[in-house]
Amino acid sequence: MKDSACIAFLQWALPQLHMRWPGFRKVYGQVHSRLNHRLRELQLDDLDAYREYLARHTDEWPVLDQMCRITISRFYRDKRVFRMIGEVVLPMLAESTMTRGEDEIRCWSAGCAAGEEAYSLALVWHWFVSAQYPGIELKIIATDTDPHMLQRAQSACYPWSSVKALPEAWRDQSFDRQANEFCLQPRYRDNIFYMQQDIRQIMPEATFHMIFCRNLAFTYFEPPLQHKILADLARHLGPGGVLLIGVHETLPDEGRGFERRFPRLPIFRKSNSEKLNDT
Numbered sequence: 239m240k241d242s243a244c245i246a247f248l249q250w251a252l253p254q255l256h257m258r259w260p261g262f263r264k265v266y267g268q269v270h271s272r273l274n275h276r277l278r279e280l281q282l283d284d285l286d287a288y289r290e291y292l293a294r295h296t297d298e299w300p301v302l303d304q305m306c307r308i309t310i311s312r313f314y315r316d317k318r319v320f321r322m323i324g325e326v327v328l329p330m331l332a333e334s335t336m337t338r339g340e341d342e343i344r345c346w347s348a349g350c351a352a353g354e355e356a357y358s359l360a361l362v363w364h365w366f367v368s369a370q371y372p373g374i375e376l377k378i379i380a381t382d383t384d385p386h387m388l389q390r391a392q393s394a395c396y397p398w399s400s401v402k403a404l405p406e407a408w409r410d411q412s413f414d415r416q417a418n419e420f421c422l423q424p425r426y427r428d429n430i431f432y433m434q435q436d437i438r439q440i441m442p443e444a445t446f447h448m449i450f451c452r453n454l455a456f457t458y459f460e461p462p463l464q465h466k467i468l469a470d471l472a473r474h475l476g477p478g479g480v481l482l483i484g485v486h487e488t489l490p491d492e493g494r495g496f497e498r499r500f501p502r503l504p505i506f507r508k509s510n511s512e513k514l515n516d517t
C-alpha cells in the first residue's frame with residue numbers, strides 16, 4: 239500500500255472516529271502496517287475495497303478504531319517535565335497533603351501504554367521526594383484501552399530503547415537485567431493499579447491530585463471530543479489539582495479553567511474559580 243493511499247484513507251476515516259489527521263501525520267506508520275495486515279486478513283486488494291467493506295460491515299468500524307491507536311511511549315519522556323515534577327510539583331502536593339492531614343497523593347496516568355509513564359512517576363517519587371515525606375504514599379491508577387499494552391505494563395520488562403533516557407543510577411539500581419531486558423523491581427510497582435478503560439467512555443471513580451493525559455486526547459482526538467475530555471478531567475481533579483499534557487500539545491478552549499504553572503512546560507493547575515462545562 240502506498241503512503242499516499244494510506245494518508246488519503248486516514249483523512250477520510252479518522253473524522254468518522256472523532257479523531258484528527260494532523261495528530262497522526264508523523265506517526266501513522268504504525269496504523270499503516272496494521273492496515274496492510276488487515277487487508278491481507280480480509281483478502282482485500284486495496285483501501286478502496288476496504289472502504290466498501292466498511293460500508294457493508296458496520297462492525298468493522300470498532301476494529302479500525304483499535305488499529306488507530308498509537309502506542310509509542312518511553313520512560314522519562316520529556317525529561318524537563320519529570321524533573322519539575324520531582325523538584326517542585328510532588329513536594330508541593332506532599333505539603334498540601336500534610337496540611338490537610340492526609341497520607342496519600344493520588345495520580346492517574348490516562349493512556350498509560352506499557353506503563354512507562356506511571357513507572358517514571360513512581361521512580362521520580364522514590365528518587366527525588368519520598369525520603370522527605372515518609373508518612374505519605376504515592377498511589378497511581380494507570381488506564382489504557384489496549385489490553386496488550388496493559389499486559390506489557392504488568393510484566394514491567396523493557397528494551398534498552400525504552401529506558402535509555404533515565405538517569406544511569408536509576409536504571410542500574412531500580413531494574414534487574416533479564417537477557418536483553420530491563421525489568422523494574424517489584425517495590426516500585428506496589429502502588430500502581432492498572433485498569434482497562436476507554437477514556438471516551440469512562441474514567442476512574444476517584445478524585446486525583448495529579449492527572450497525566452499526554453499524547454492521547456489532545457493529539458489524536460477532534461476538538462469537540464478534546465473539549466469534553468478536558469471538562470471530564472477537570473471534574474476528576476481536586477481543587478488546585480495538576481494536569482500534565484504532552485510537550486507538543488495545547489489545551490482546547492485556551493485552557494479555560496486551568497492555569498499554566500511554569501513557563502514553557504505543559505503543567506497546569508486547575509483554577510479554583512472557574513467552572514468548566516462540557517456542552
Ligand SMILES: C[S@@+](CC[C@H](N)C(=O)[O-])C[C@H]1O[C@@H](n2cnc3c(N)ncnc32)[C@H](O)[C@@H]1O
Pocket residue numbers: 307308309310311312315348349350351352354355381382383384387435436437438451452453454484
Ligand atoms: C502515544 S501513547 C502515549 C503514552 C504515554 N501517555 C506517553 O505520553 O508516553 C497513547 C496511549 O493511549 C492509548 N489509547 C488510545 N486511545 C485510547 C482511549 N480511547 N482510551 C484510553 N487509552 C487510549 C493507546 O493504547 C496508547 O497506549
